[in-house]
Amino acid sequence: MARPLELLLRGGTLVDGTGAPARTVDVGVADGRITLLPPGRPATADTVLDVEGQVVAPGFIDVHTHSDALAVPQDTEDPSVAALRLAPLLQGVTTEIAGNCGSSLFPALPERLPPLAEHLRVTFGLGPVAPCPDFTAFAAGQAPALRATHLASLVGHGTLRAGVMGFDARTPTADELAAMCDLLDRALGQGAAGLSTGLIYPPGTYADTEEIVALARVAARHGKPYVTHLRDEMSQIDRALEEALEIAVRSGAPLQVSHHKTAGRHAWGATLRTLPRLERARAEGVDVLCDVYPYTAGSTVLHAMLPPWANAGGIGALLARLHEESVRELIRRDIAEGVDGWENTVGNGGWDLIAVAAAPTHPHIQGRRIAELAAERGCDPVDYVCDLLLAEQGEVTIISHSMREDDVRRVIASPLSMIGSDGVPKPGRPHPRWAGSFARVLGHYGRDERLLTLETAVHKMTGLPAARFGLTGRGTVHPGAHADLVVFDPATVSDRATFDRPLAAPEGITAVVVAGRLAVRDGAPTGVCAGRVLEVR
Structure with missing residues (x-):
């Protein structure tokens, strides 16, 4: 006897995560697992969402x-x-x-x-x-x-x-x-x-x-x-x-x-x-x-912009060194001349390409470039960086436009x-990739730039990573798979997060199902927290 459905996504276009062509199918959820139904077959569920014109994909x-x-x-x-x-x-x-x-x-x-x-x-x-x-x-x-x-x-x-x-x-x-x-x-x-x-x-x-x-x-x-x-x-x-x-x-x-x-x-x-x-x-x-x-642009910790020797011994040792003018001179020299085996981010670009993302006690500088901040204070950028790290006890994150x-x-x-x-x-002001990456690939690079087909884009976000990291039963939509799903409008999906508004939610993501429970509905969170830590065997 078929299990009663808790959720039914009716009338959507399934992009199943394998890279296969999209097809029309109704997707049901029972006991946290997926059931596939031929389109139009009579079925009932505790919650029914009409998703005609939208894409249903693996989470x-x-x-x-x-x-x-x-x-x-x-x-x-x-x-x-x-x-x-x-x-x-x-x-x-x-x-x-x-x-x-x-x-x-x-x-x-x-x-x-x-x-x-x-x-x-x-x-x-x-x-x-x-x-x-x-x-x-x-x-x-x-x-x-x-x-x-x-x-x-x-x-x-x-x-x-x-x-x-x-x-x-x-x-x-x-x-x-x-x-x-x-x-x-x-x-x-x-x-x-x-x-x-x-x-x-x-x-x-x-x-x-x-x-x-x-x-x-x-x-x-x-x-x-x-x-x-x-x-x-x-x-x-x-x-x-x-x-x-x-x-x-x-x-x-x-x-x-x-x-x-x-x-x-x-x-x-x-x-x-x-x-x-x-x-x-x-x-x-x-x-x-x-x-x-x-x-x-990338994002990382500010102290990674310094040569490896400066960080030897951990954060405490680094902060103790940064008080010394001789240490600051060596940092300036190594950035200018390079050190074999060290990825010299500043030497490959410049302090004008590096912006402060998070500085807990200096929120007014978040979003601004290091070179500009140092010039405003009338000091060398290395001195500004060392002083900022000291003031924040090492806890500074940056964005590098590189x-x-x-x-x-x-x-x-x-x-x-x-x-x-x-x-x-x-x-603070984190990189917008935390809120925008997946919608950006679907909307900007997929639909608008036609760099990827929809099926390929979804595969790169679902089936391919699930196979790579051993996430059994996830990443593709098939009968019996874990009911982690996303529903989006392929015509409107797009990222809205920017460097000024880094947590702005995307457009066009209409529903998200986690462990069979509706966690996002009509683009808004429902308050459901159904995630868990996964053991990969």
Whole structure:
């Protein structure tokens, strides 16, 4: 006997996430699972939505977020955090993958947990965040009442390294590397989705290739991917990409190149080399894919603009150094001349391309460029940056306008790419990608620019990432699949988030279903929080 339907989406056009042509079908939901019905067949449900003229698709999967701490309860909370939590949902995202760029809330040895907390406070910018010893503790710390979307998490190598050996700029001992491998193995066995690195960020930047190969071999044993923010996405992009491919080949782990870009004036146009290189590697048997966000600006922490040596020892050590004029002189020199192996963002662009996104005690400077702020104060930009980091105890996020449109378009169009926001959900004036990425791909790049067909765009947001990250039963609409769904108007869907209004909700996303429950109706949240932490097995 058929189960009674709780929800029926009637008359819509199904784009099922596989890349197959769209078709007309009614989509039902019962006990959190999907039922497909021939169009027009009589059926009843507790809730019936007439979605004729609209597209029904799998809920979007954001493969690259930094929302690890967004559902961790705080004693006191900035009111804007509630809007940050809803931004992905309102653009149709039902699952996020966190733990990217080497930063996760776990794992660590017990004795390393207290000093790790300060690092995580600065990284995630949502107040005090307690690090967790393993994935199970991380999952338990996510408050169900705050989870609007599902969450999976990678194991961040930077957190793992700090959780074993602190923030020392050195090679790990054999015992330390073994401890890292053991913690990683445990977390992956508990359901973490893979291993990530952020090789421009301390302490990950201190790791050599051999260290990463050893850890990626652990991921490979679990059949999970190695996900990397390359060591350089600017002038040394080719060399950094070769390192990532070497790690994949030697370890046997699938390779996911995070937010693939060629940024800074010395790398503009380099996607003409990097994308064919990835395609050639895949043809040679390397399981390599990438993700991309649809903007020409990135976002990260301000202290990553400084040379690696300045960050050795962690945030406390950095802040102690920044008082010294001799240190500031060395920072100026290294930005001007470069340091081998360091992605020199400012040297590749300039302080005039970097704007403040979040500075908790200086809200009046949010949205303004560093060069302009320094000139206004009558000082050198490095001095301004050092003073700002000191005033904010290291907690400053920036937006870097460093890419070119033709490179972004090539990566979006690549058959190897999927969509991720790289959202950094902090109060202030965050990058609009957190609220706009998926609607922007569908509307601007898909419908308006015709860079992608609708079926291809949806596949890059659903079926492709679900397969890559082992999200069984998600990412495609088929009988028995998890009922995570989005309904949108293909004629009107578009992003409205801007650098001035970064959390403006998109147009044309009319309904979102999470775990079978209607979380967005008529474009507005219903208050349902049905997301949960996903264990990837």
